[in-house]
Amino acid sequence: MAKHIGILTSGGDCPGLNPAIRGIGKTALSQHNMQIIGFRDGFRGLMENRFIRLDNSQLSGILTLGGTILGTSRDKPHKMSMGGNLVDMTDVIVENYEKHHLDVLVCLGGGGTQKNAFRLHQKGLNVITLPKTIDNDVPYTDVTFGFDTALHVAVEAIDRLHSTAHSHHRIIVVEIMGHKAGWLALGAGVAGGADVILIPEISYDIKKVAESILTRSRQGKRFSIVAVAEGAMSKTYAKKLKDIEKKLDHEKNKEKRYELKKRFSELESQHAGHTLLLSEELEELTGLESRVTILGHLQRGGTPSATDRLLATRLGTACVDYITKGKYGILVAARGEQTEPVPLEKVVNKIKLVPPDHPWVISARKVGTCMGD
Ligand code: F6P
Numbered sequence: 001m002a003k004h005i006g007i008l009t010s011g012g013d014c015p016g017l018n019p020a021i022r023g024i025g026k027t028a029l030s031q032h033n034m035q036i037i038g039f040r041d042g043f044r045g046l047m048e049n050r051f052i053r054l055d056n057s058q059l060s061g062i063l064t065l066g067g068t069i070l071g072t073s074r075d076k077p078h079k080m081s082m083g084g085n086l087v088d089m090t091d092v093i094v095e096n097y098e099k100h101h102l103d104v105l106v107c108l109g110g111g112g113t114q115k116n117a118f119r120l121h122q123k124g125l126n127v128i129t130l131p132k133t134i135d136n137d138v139p140y141t142d143v144t145f146g147f148d149t150a151l152h153v154a155v156e157a158i159d160r161l162h163s164t165a166h167s168h169h170r171i172i173v174v175e176i177m178g179h180k181a182g183w184l185a186l187g188a189g190v191a192g193g194a195d196v197i198l199i200p201e202i203s204y205d206i207k208k209v210a211e212s213i214l215t216r217s218r219q220g221k222r223f224s225i226v227a228v229a230e231g232a233m234s235k236t237y238a239k240k241l242k243d244i245e246k247k248l249d250h251e252k253n254k255e256k257r258y259e260l261k262k263r264f265s266e267l268e269s270q271h272a273g274h275t276l277l278l279s280e281e282l283e284e285l286t287g288l289e290s291r292v293t294i295l296g297h298l299q300r301g302g303t304p305s306a307t308d309r310l311l312a313t314r315l316g317t318a319c320v321d322y323i324t325k326g327k328y329g330i331l332v333a334a335r336g337e338q339t340e341p342v343p344l345e346k347v348v349n350k351i352k353l354v355p356p357d358h359p360w361v362i363s364a365r366k367v368g369t370c371m372g373d
Contacts, residue, residue, distance in 0.1 A: 003034045003103040003323060007054070009068040010042035010075075010109040010116065014134050014146025015304035016312040017068040020108055023316020025059040032324060037100060043116060044075040046105075047089045049096050063309060066149075066302045068108075076116050090123055097125050104323050108132050110144070111351060114331060118344040126328035129344065130315050134300055137181035139350040140342040141333035145315070148307040150177070150299040151187050154227075157295055158192030161225060169222040171213060171282055171290035175275040177299050178229045182354045184299070185229035189369065190360050194227035196370040198278075201354045202361070203238035204372025206278070210285035212370035217288070226282070228275055232372075237274075240267055315339060 005028055009017050021038065028034040036054040039045040052058065062069055080089040097105060104126040107117040110133030117127045131138040134150035154176050165172040176185040182199025189197035196212060198204050213224045244264045251257050279290040311334060318339040319332045330341040354361065365371060
């Protein structure tokens with residue numbers, strides 16, 4: 001009997017989601033005569049039973065579209081916001097899965113989605129995930145779709161910022177997304193020729209950053225581009241967080257643990273404006289004028305790059321092969337030219353960070369880029 005597939009997109013959107021939906025949908029329809037429905041707005045749509053039947057007309061003309069035709073949300077099945085309270089709606093989701101006689105639920109998402117999908121898998125649902133995010137931080141896959149497009153946006157921004165920084169003899173600090181990982185800032189910084197690259201994986205010493213900018217000035221280079229990841233941290237700040245983490249590792253007392261966690265999140269929220277602070281500090285330490293550009297959601301918008309379309313199509317079509325073989329509870333990972341089914345229990349609660357000795361870091365250092373340490 002033909003299989004019934006449910007698809008949803010969850011977490012932050014990114015270019016490549018529509019090519020993935022198309023890749024899954026077209027293969028399932030044309031090669032296997034399967035039935036497909038798409039749930040709107042991530043796990044919330046599945047919980048509220050809001051869906052559309054996906055046929056050839058919905059799947060045509062979406063390859064080049066950014067975002068997701070299904071809509072997305074950051075809602076979690078076990079912590080759904082309902083009238084101001086967080087409620088576990090997993091059972092309703094399981095009911096809706098059964099109501100539609102689904103054979104499998106395909107979840108397209110990043111780290112959070114992998115966790116949520118795995119929880120549903122533990123409740124008995126057949127799930128498969130695909131790795132999407134501009135952050136490129138999903139483990140066990142070479143790369144995630146969305147990353148390449150965002151990289152192009154960030155590199156183009158750095159290219160454009162060069163000419164204005166040069167004309168005004170300024171420092172320009174450009175903040176690049178990536179959550180807790182530095183892939184996007186590092187990749188864009190290297191490809192865009194940033195003079196300083198600051199990533200979360202290598203905490204920085206502001207004095208060293210200022211010194212590298214002053215050295216450039218002395219060499220007659222009177223401007224500098226600083227590519228800073230949104231999650232980058234100064235050494236002092238990183239130490240404060242680490243100290244709390246260490247205490248939490250040993251603290252057994254409930255109240256004291258609560259206080260430590262509160263302090264940790266206070267510190268984390270103070271970090272929000274760190275790029276503005278960094279720019280001010282650099283002005284003070286160098287005597288040069290500095291400006292900030294925050295690229296923000298620009299990096300997530302627009303049409304997917306050819307590389308992302310190719311990757312998402314490849315993973316989407318492979319996903320249907322795994323469905324036909326009944327291989328569930330897996331992430332469809334990109335491995336070289338092939339794909340690999342990785343058990344979700346291996347993927348969850350892990351994040352792929354930039355190793356400090358990654359070839360991109362080594363190359364950046366060799367061409368004279370300051371990494372802040
Ligand atoms: O995970 C993708 C991402 O764009 C991160 O780089 C960023 O930290 C986050 O999402 C922003 O989330 P939101 O769109 O919910 O503000």
